[in-house]
Amino acid sequence: MRSPWRDFDWNLRACGRHGHVTWAPDEQGLASRLRAETVEGEAWRCLRCGTYVPGEPRGSGPADTAPIVLRGRALRDAFILRLLALERAVRGVLLVALAYGVYRFEGAQDSLQRLFDDYLPRLTPVAAHAGIDLQSAGPVRLIQKALATDPHTLTLVSLGVLAYGALELLEAVGLWLMRRWGEYVAVVGTAVFVPLEVYEMLERLTWLRVAAFAVNIFAVVYLVWTKRLFGARGGHAAFVAQRHSESLLEVEQAAAAEVGSSR
Template sequence: MDDTAYNPDPKAHPGLHAIALFEGAKGVLALAFAGGLLALGPDRLRESVQAIVSRFIPDAGPGAVSEWMQRINPEAIHVTVLIIAVYAGMRLLEGWGLWRARAWASWLGCIGSAAYLPLDVYALYHHPGWHTWALLIVNLVIVWVLWRDIRRRKRI
């Protein structure tokens, strides 16, 4: 562990800035996706899903997808958009806090990223490949940087 004293200046934390940009980008992309869902609406979304299913699963019978298609309605879209908006808000808030080197943001990011690690290991076991390794390594680096920041703060 590094014995360097913690520097409270936000400019002294390029690792936190990189993670802040990453989290902010996830938040912006989530908001764009939510906006896309609202713009499509249930009818065009059903058409898009049907086109994707028929393209990639040509032997899917009409009953296989019809139950899912019936669940695409305005209420379901609004609930989904609300959930995505909350997720985006959390990512943007975390990015803002990390950019300003706030302790609560390091905790939020560390816990949030660590929660994905078991899923990353599961994905690596069932779908080994460079992309699953990359995802696991990125999440491990994020957890390590944020945990290191938390530990340094405790020494003040």
């Protein structure tokens, strides 16, 4: 079957959502390659999708001051980064909420203990008539384990969960804004918890744990490979050079220089 993404044009998608990006360079030779005359007047070539757009350009100036516009693969990468950012944001909010819940539980631990001690003995005979061993039920054992936890330990747990949630939210902000520091934070923060996720899967294998582990491994490999982090594939310098080479204005400038040198 043919993939529906094969003919998907990320450039047109971005221009459809955010509008075309046209630029009139001060260099006459380069400007002539980006400008065309139409029945509706002059038109300037979009730096993103390459379409000639009638009307005045949205910007002008020397070619080296033109904006570096995300095109093609860079747009796809930005889309994936923001999906990862959303996943990190949801996880971060849930962790912060969990930390607050643990903190509130610590304050109400004594009250809950009294309530548990009063009502569990009363409910046990009723449950026994229904064939239910209430003392060994999973939720009851979980509550008993939580009630037996030292309050100081609960405080440390809540602080740890809160810090983890804050880290996830920081990753989400950095990835959404497509900042390089955010990519480094995401890789390091995710890789640190990979051994813990492996331990959890060895202890009990669930589809949710496997899915979370797969997403995290994908995020680490994808960011290191595509963003050339930690010196991979030439590092930051190679990443910047690639981004410039994918700019339509850079391509046109190189083409104009090649034509000029061949004459």
